[in-house]
Amino acid sequence: MVVICVDGCEEAYLDVALAKGRMPSLARILETGWRGSARGALPSFTNVNNAAIVTGMPPAVTGISGNFFLDPDTGKEVMMNSAAFLRCDTILAAAAQAGRKVAMVTAKEKLRDLLSPGLFVEGVTGMAFSSEKAAEAQEETHGISDVEVLAGDTPPIYSGEASVYVLRAGVALVETKRADFLYLSLTDYIQHKFAPEEEGALEFYEALDEQLGRLLDLGCRLGITADHGMNAKSDVAGKPRVIYLEDALREQFGDGFKVICPITDPYVVHHGALGSYVTVHLEAPEKAPEIAEWMRGLDGVTEVLEKTEAATSLELPADRIGDLVVMSAADTVLGRSPEYHDLSQLDRPLRSHGGRFETQVPFIFSEALNTEYIEKSEGDPRNFDVFDFVCNGIK
Numbered sequence: 575m576v577v578i579c580v581d582g583c584e585e586a587y588l589d590v591a592l593a594k595g596r597m598p599s600l601a602r603i604l605e606t607g608w609r610g611s612a613r614g615a616l617p618s619f620t621n622v623n624n625a626a627i628v629t630g631m632p633p634a635v636t637g638i639s640g641n642f643f644l645d646p647d648t649g650k651e652v653m654m655n656s657a658a659f660l661r662c663d664t665i666l667a668a669a670a671q672a673g674r675k676v677a678m679v680t681a682k683e684k685l686r687d688l689l690s691p692g693l694f695v696e697g698v699t700g701m702a703f704s705s706e707k708a709a710e711a712q713e714e715t716h717g718i719s720d721v722e723v724l725a726g727d728t729p730p731i732y733s734g735e736a737s738v739y740v741l742r743a744g745v746a747l748v749e750t751k752r753a754d755f756l757y758l759s760l761t762d763y764i765q766h767k768f769a770p771e772e773e774g775a776l777e778f779y780e781a782l783d784e785q786l787g788r789l790l791d792l793g794c795r796l797g798i799t800a801d802h803g804m805n806a807k808s809d810v811a812g813k814p815r816v817i818y819l820e821d822a823l824r825e826q827f828g829d830g831f832k833v834i835c836p837i838t839d840p841y842v843v844h845h846g847a848l849g850s851y852v853t854v855h856l857e858a859p860e861k862a863p864e865i866a867e868w869m870r871g872l873d874g875v876t877e878v879l880e881k882t883e884a885a886t887s888l889e890l891p892a893d894r895i896g897d898l899v900v901m902s903a904a905d906t907v908l909g910r911s912p913e914y915h916d917l918s919q920l921d922r923p924l925r926s927h928g929g930r931f932e933t934q935v936p937f938i939f940s941e942a943l944n945t946e947y948i949e950k951s952e953g954d955p956r957n958f959d960v961f962d963f964v965c966n967g968i969k
């Protein structure tokens with residue numbers, strides 16, 4: 575059983591690659607399998623949705639509200655990369671404890687630590703490693719020490735190979751019968767760089783497809799989804815469409831604002847920490863309604879929610895989202911002030927995610943669904959139901 579999270583897989587990537595005949599294995603899957611669409615959690619960021627997928631729970635339960643946040647306990651702005659932030663158990667740990675041979679392979683190292691609690695407790699022999707740090711995997715800490723023998727040399731993280739490697743490692747683990755319950759999570763480097771019709775994207779999807787075919791030939795049941803989609807966020811001249819919100823607020827109301835960009839992560843080449851969702855911390859929280867109303871009038875801002883409303887309607891952990899949640903249009907990103915965003919590493923027009931317009935993602939199974947799950951699929955399936963569907967929904 576293999577669940578694959580194709581990071582940043584806007585549906586159009588699959589549509590275009592399929593139409594151009596570049597994904598024959600996926601076409602084969604779809605002949606007898608099932609393709610639908612699911613809604614990811616907001617904010618549409620990597621850590622948020624990977625945590626939701628491996629736990630089957632919304633962010634209000636996982637506690638993972640971004641890649642980065644202002645920790646109310648310490649007052650410090652920190653990455654939300656460590657297992658200490660995860661507030662519930664994972665399906666992977668439960669499967670390992672039930673005796674399944676569980677392997678989690680991620681492209682980004684940040685996800686490995688975040689999602690591996692319970693895989694290495696006493697009496698359990700799980701496996702978790704990243705392609706980014708493949709060479710560093712050790713038996714005691716990762717459950718495996720010969721990753722490079724299995725899948726090849728550690729690839730650079732800023733590459734399509736970092737993702738293909740994850741799938742290749744998964745194939746090798748199934749082939750050698752070392753795992754039978756796998757979570758394979760890729761990276762969105764390619765989707766941040768290339769639009770669906772560009773050759774850079776097509777050759778990447780072709781390489782993924784080859785590994786999908788191998789998993790299929792090994793008799794795996796596949797569930798394929800994504801953590802979020804991806805949209806172009808630049809104008810016709812290729813300049814990012816950014817609203818620097820902290821500057822705008824200071825200009826209008828004076829000091830007393832901190833804008834947090836939860837897309838911020840160690841992989842700056844992807845997006846310069848610019849996404850379509852930010853949170854705002856106020857020195858005077860009682861002014862939230864007035865400030866929210868003003869921000870709603872900004873061109874490119876599509877939604878502004880106060881804390882309680884955001885926690886309820888978006889199922890977010892209230893203690894980790896600040897006083898206001900702000901989202902922007904499909905073609906616009908939100909930033910703090912220019913000095914917080916290093917755009918010098920962006921070598922192509924900005925493509926990013928984080929908001930409402932990047933929550934709809936593929937939801938694909940290698941076999942037909944049973945009647946009960948066909949009904950469920952007509953409701954409002956969420957990407958974090960993927961383990962449930964692949965375990966219980968396939969005929």
Ligand SMILES: [Zn+2]
Nearest residue numbers: 581582620801
């Ligand atoms: Zn992602």
